[in-house]
Amino acid sequence: MKSKVSIIMPIFNAEKYLKRSIESVLNQRNIAYELILINDGSTDCSKSICSEYSRKYESIIYLEKQNTGVSDTRNKGIEQASGEYLYFLDADDFIDPNYLSDLLQGSEKYDLIIGNYMVAYDSKKQVLYENQTIDISFDELREKILDGDNSISGFLNNKLFKKKYISNNIFFNTNIHISEDTLFILEYLERINSFRIVNTDSYQVYCINDSSATMGDLTDRSLSSLYANKELLKLSKTKKEEKIIYCRIAKASIQLLNKAIKADNKNIINISCESLNRVDFKNLSLKYMKSHYFLALLFIKLQKDMYIYIYKQMKLRDKNL
Incomplete structure (x- = not known):
């Protein structure tokens, strides 16, 4: 069966959370998908975890590459993807079993689909972002994505993208390691004609931990x-x-x-x-x-x-x- 959704997961030293993330994809209901795991030069046990799952499940594609960062890794996933839709899931995040099918239900004529998400911190604090405002204009959508502090957000994690608008047109900027997702989304909006915001009982969980790019210490990529x-x-x-x-x-x-x-x-x-x-x-x-x-x-x-x-x-x- 042809995959409806290609789920692209960049991985770098994610052994602590990786199994939880992969299992959340395997538990998706009522949807045809492929899961593309791209190991970005991990030095922990991520490789063995990915290899084990890819041998066990035909729906999983496993790729390895030298460490070049999350933007280049996502680009490799886009090149490999065969689904009509693309969904980007980080290796420390996870999704409810009905999340992808809920997003697609009644939404297939739309070019961008936006769902609910929850932010979970290492401190155990959780904040749920539900889409209360559903009927907005393109200009309002752009403003909410740029502002970021709302249920729409400038993150990738609560959005489904149509691959046909991305292939050979839009790529993640490999020189950018923070806010690269917001830039990608804004460029995507330049090419599409429609979007839908949905409010369902399911959500994606965006986990913020000490290793997150925006939370960690100063690195060469911080600039x-x-x-x-x-x-x-x-x-x-x-x-x-x-x-x-x-x-x-x-x-x-x-x-x-x-x-x-x-x-x-x-x-x-x-x-x-x-x-x-x-x-x-x-x-x-x-x-x-x-x-x-x-x-x-x-x-x-x-x-x-x-x-x-x-x-x-x-x-x-x-x-x-």
Whole structure:
């Protein structure tokens, strides 16, 4: 049977959660699918787990590659996929048994389908995002995806994409490692004609742990958050979208600065501060950026060295507690 949905799962050192994620796919009901596991140069037991499942189930395709990052890994999955729809699932996330069939029920004429999701933290805290607003325009959809802090989100995890609009047209930017999904979705919206937002009893669980790209320590790839938002700015169509993206730039720069202070990386401290110096308050809005970011930005602009000193002392105190 031809697969209706190709589920693309990039994997890097995911042995702790991988079986749970794969099993959640195998438990999908009433849908023809293929699961494409792409091992991005893992050094843990991920390879043996993938090999075991691929030998056991015909619906699983297993690929191995050198470590090049999640964007390139997803691109490899797109090349391999044969389904009408694409679904991207991270190796530490999982889905309800009816999730994919619920998304597709009555939705097959649509080019993008958006469902519910839950965010689960290592701390055991869980936040469910349900789609209460279903009838919105393309412009409103773009704004919600850019804003991100809502049931639509700028993540891939609660969306089904039609492959015909992606093949040979859209790829994940391999130079971007944070917010690459939002950029991909915005480019996808440029090519489609319809979308549907559904509210069902099933949902995808997006797990945030210490190894998540946006939660971890400073790495060589951390700067890509600034680059991603600059690319998003090029795709903006309205003043409102620009305002949302400038808020994203301010937040990303502050988060990057805090990580750089913690790591005592003077080069990235300077890059972050330069980015923040270019932010104009008139381009920002409390609707899209929480007040503590505004206060941090004001403090940095007025007393950069004092901000760096205080933040460093706070982190030293937390470390010694």
